[in-house]
Amino acid sequence: MKQKALLITIICFIGCTVAMAQESGKHWEYKVFAGYNLGGSSPIPLPAEIRKIKSWSPGLAGTLGIQATRWIVPEWGITSGLAIDIKGMKINADVKYMTTNLVIGEGDNTGMFSGMFTGGNKTKVRNGYLVIPLMAAYAPKIYEDWRFRLGGYFALQRDANFDGSAFNGYIRNGGPAGDRINVDIATFDFSEHIRKIDAGLMASADWYFSTKMAITGQLSWGLIPLFPSDFNGIPYKMYNIYFMGGLSYKL
């Protein structure tokens, strides 16, 4: 429902801006764009606990948005806008000596399953964001089919999914000196711990192959860890690092 409402909002927004675009002349430039997100919610650099990445797939993750650019001086302007962004991936890795603390149960019976895990790990991430970019725009005179943008973004998390399983391994209960406990398969769900906001660097390039249509690439590099610092489920910080490839349409 939330997503639907958001989509309607965005369509209205696009409608309004189209109307504005027709009035405002050449100082303003508007584009709508859609693309496929490839990337990872990943620690950078990879920590030593991750021994092997057996598979990675982007899953169904994409961006739908609109950007408005105000050209201020020749070649240079400022871009902002709004986008619905789904950042996701599926990863299957082998980990070793990975410290984890998992909350179990509720209320008075809440416990903590903690220790050092060695074995297989599958993680599925699919987080929905409402993204507001703020970038400098550059339209080089000599390559007039091109638009380049560099800046940052701010995002509100609308819907989080971060779950997976640990399998074919063992945990040393409480730490390396603890008893060894075999784990055939255990599931975890950290969805509710995902931070409500994200922000980072953003860069994009458009290549207009026709007067209206462009091929677009956009990189967003999150600088705020996915989980708050008091979260102990994963011992390292993870960031949203995604590349969108798609099409833009100039309004």
Place this chain on the structure above:
Amino acid sequence: MRIYKAFIVVMALLLCGGCIKDEPLSPYADIDAFVLPANIMLSPATINQNNITVFVRKNVDLTALVPTITLSEGATIQPSADIPQDFTRPVNYTVTAPDGKHQRVYTVELTSRSLYKYGFENWEVLSSNAYETPVEYDLEKKRTTPWDSSNKGINIYVQYPEASQYPIHKTTQHTEGQYAAEMLTKNGPGSILGIVNIPVVAGSLFTGVLTPLNALKDPLLATEFGQPIEHKPLRLTGKYIYKAGADYIDKKGLRIGFRDSCAVYSVFFRTDRNLERLNGTNILTHPNIVAIAMMPPAGRAGTPNENDFVAFDIPFDYKTDHVVDFDKNTYKLVIIFSSSYWGDYYEGAPGSHLVVDDVEIITEEIEE
């Protein structure tokens, strides 16, 4: 094409930070096995966290023994296992992990005497966690660690700050000595990471060792029952208080009309190549069982009042087809107490409450 190129660039960027690092050095500092020559060792060593207990033959010289110690890969030990040690007293070994940061100190204790009296007067924190386990001192004032409990299993997923909050703890409710053992059935945490559903945790105390290796998947295998015994047991005696909790809960939820009961029993069994210890799956059914002393159902249901101990004296019921012969066979005995009879299946009534004290195994030799 452009997208493709851009993607290559991005992936290259990601890979810069995404290279797999060198494997970290192992943080494990374990003694995996502790072996003494067969003419000295009567039964395989029990490694229970940082305590190693070895049951040895009587009248052997323990003053200069060289054990064979197996360490986790790459770990080092101090003092070296090659140095003869005087095992008439506890010997400490410090094991250092390959990473150099993690160490474990193991205490090795050799004993040649079975215990027959359990007063629950001494409780110790045997791990880095808060829960306590009763330890006993034999006639020579030598410390032994015959007991283990469901506290160790429960501590995997619930860490209470106080020892008294764990299902098994010492209590001052007693008639003799200072302490008695108290067991309490509590609500469990529910689902443990999709591995197992634990609606109820019971307090269970037994002679043997709880091995958490497969505790989550198969808790019945985690309880390894039995300690060596050198005399034929005749009766299990002691005193207890029991009150069943109100609402019986099993894996499906509340079970109407079902009443909790406690477990108070002892099993005497023969060990062989295939059987060192009984476990939860075969504790009453294994063909090597020679005799069982089981508190009758009326006694398991409860005691008349919550403050007065009731004495129990339960005879061992012997199978007729086995002749007990300590020269030909080795035997073990397990004593089990639980605040919920089916607690090992994660069933019971929260609030069920069992106190035991002054437990004794009356053996043939003592009677004679």
